[in-house]
Amino acid sequence: MRFRWLHWRHVIIIGLLVFTGLGLFLASWRSQLGSLFPAVQAVHEFGGILYGIALIGWGARFFPMAPGPYRPTYARWGYFWLISLVVTGAGLLVGPSWTRSIATVGHGMASLGFIIWALWHLITRIPFRKVRKPAPETGFGIRMSRRRFLRWALAGAAAIPAASALPTLLKMVGGRLMPSFTPTSEAGALPGFIPYTVTGTYPSIDRATYRLTLEGLGSTKSFSFAELAAEPSQIKIINFQCVTGWVVPHVSVRGIDLISWLQKYGFTGKAGQDWLTFYSGDGVYTENLSRDELIKTRPLLAYAFDDKPLAVSQGYPLRLLVPEMYGYKSIKWLVRIRVAPNTSVGYWEARGYPQNAAYGSYTGI
Ligand SMILES: Nc1nc2c(c(=O)[nH]1)N[C@H]1C(S)=C(S)[C@@H](COP(=O)(O)O)O[C@H]1N2
Numbered sequence: 001m002r003f004r005w006l007h008w009r010h011v012i013i014i015g016l017l018v019f020t021g022l023g024l025f026l027a028s029w030r031s032q033l034g035s036l037f038p039a040v041q042a043v044h045e046f047g048g049i050l051y052g053i054a055l056i057g058w059g060a061r062f063f064p065m066a067p068g069p070y071r072p073t074y075a076r077w078g079y080f081w082l083i084s085l086v087v088t089g090a091g092l093l094v095g096p097s098w099t100r101s102i103a104t105v106g107h108g109m110a111s112l113g114f115i116i117w118a119l120w121h122l123i124t125r126i127p128f129r130k131v132r133k134p135a136p137e138t139g140f141g142i143r144m145s146r147r148r149f150l151r152w153a154l155a156g157a158a159a160i161p162a163a164s165a166l167p168t169l170l171k172m173v174g175g176r177l178m179p180s181f182t183p184t185s186e187a188g189a190l191p192g193f194i195p196y197t198v199t200g201t202y203p204s205i206d207r208a209t210y211r212l213t214l215e216g217l218g219s220t221k222s223f224s225f226a227e228l229a230a231e232p233s234q235i236k237i238i239n240f241q242c243v244t245g246w247v248v249p250h251v252s253v254r255g256i257d258l259i260s261w262l263q264k265y266g267f268t269g270k271a272g273q274d275w276l277t278f279y280s281g282d283g284v285y286t287e288n289l290s291r292d293e294l295i296k297t298r299p300l301l302a303y304a305f306d307d308k309p310l311a312v313s314q315g316y317p318l319r320l321l322v323p324e325m326y327g328y329k330s331i332k333w334l335v336r337i338r339v340a341p342n343t344s345v346g347y348w349e350a351r352g353y354p355q356n357a358a359y360g361s362y363t364g365i
């Protein structure tokens with residue numbers, strides 16, 4: 001009796017964690033969440049932490065090690081995967097980005113392990129009632145009892161969301177274990193990021209000849225990388241989030257405070273200086289910020305992640321980093337800034353994403 005209650009308590013908690021986890025992980029699920037996203041994230045993170053404390057603190061007294069013939073190895077595997085999820089999950093929330101990248105893969109691997117374990121569990125061990133003797137060795141398909149059929153049906157239903165996560169999980173885990181698996185990840189790129197480029201290539205910019213052009217504040221000015229690097233810089237810790245779903249929390253970004261820098265060259269935000277338009281060295285990508293968005297987000301002209309120069313795929317030598325807005329605002333290979341009373345529609349805005357890219361602003365599909 002006690003075992004049953006214990007068991008179903010875990011089923012409910014784990015089910016909640018799995019579903020909120022899939023909601024955070026799968027782009028297709030996330031896009032449905034919209035402004036619910038922070039709530040789902042909170043449930044997953046706090047729920048995971050509390051569950052983890054209970055699992056580690058009370059161990060086998062809290063976790064249902066069933067009385068019965070299969071207790072030791074079987075239940076311990078379940079416990080093993082759950083502890084792995086808790087440890088890697090905690091690693092996702094704290095620490096420098098290199099440990100978080102390990103934790104990301106680890107959490108993916110543990111999720112894979114746990115999902116497989118849970119499906120196996122559903123198929124073979126659904127404890128509708130206390131098992132008195134080991135199930136008879138019937139070959140599947142030969143004698144399909146009602147109970148066995150029910151098990152398979154339940155497992156099948158649970159497998160649908162789990163299976164929908166498998167390709168992405170496999171790609172992520174496989175991609176990190178065998179970097180060639182994902183052609184997108186570049187050595188030196190900050191882990192956790194998926195490097196995007198709408199042109200299909202990364203422009204190779206020589207830092208020695210690089211120029212950043214500033215238009216609209218008096219005569220057009222242009223700056224070398226060395227001049228920019230001599231400007232006062234600061235580090236911001238940013239939660240980087242792409243509108244398609246992935247998040248890299250606590251990214252350490254070094255750069256120049258854009259507003260202060262612009263002010264040095266005459267930016268006041270008065271009428272006629274309503275918009276900033278940003279242009280990429282890839283020749284295609286553009287972005288913009290209104291004066292209000294600028295003030296609200298205080299972006300950086302960023303040139304280092306974790307105090308190391310940006311990887312080519314991540315915008316070398318300089319990109320914009322807009323805190324609290326979806327990644328598409330953070331234009332890479334930034335080469336030109338225009339201050340003007342008007343702007344042009346940004347690359348992704350023209351394709352249906354909101355001008356107001358503040359986290360939570362996107363609720364479409
Ligand atoms: N020039 C340029 N900048 C860009 C993009 C791009 O395709 N080209 N993608 C944007 C999007 S959608 C995101 S999420 C981030 C991704 O940053 P990363 O490539 O460093 O992971 O860059 C943004 N800046």
Ligand SMILES: [Mo]
Pocket residue numbers: 196242243244326327328
């Ligand atoms: Mo993105």
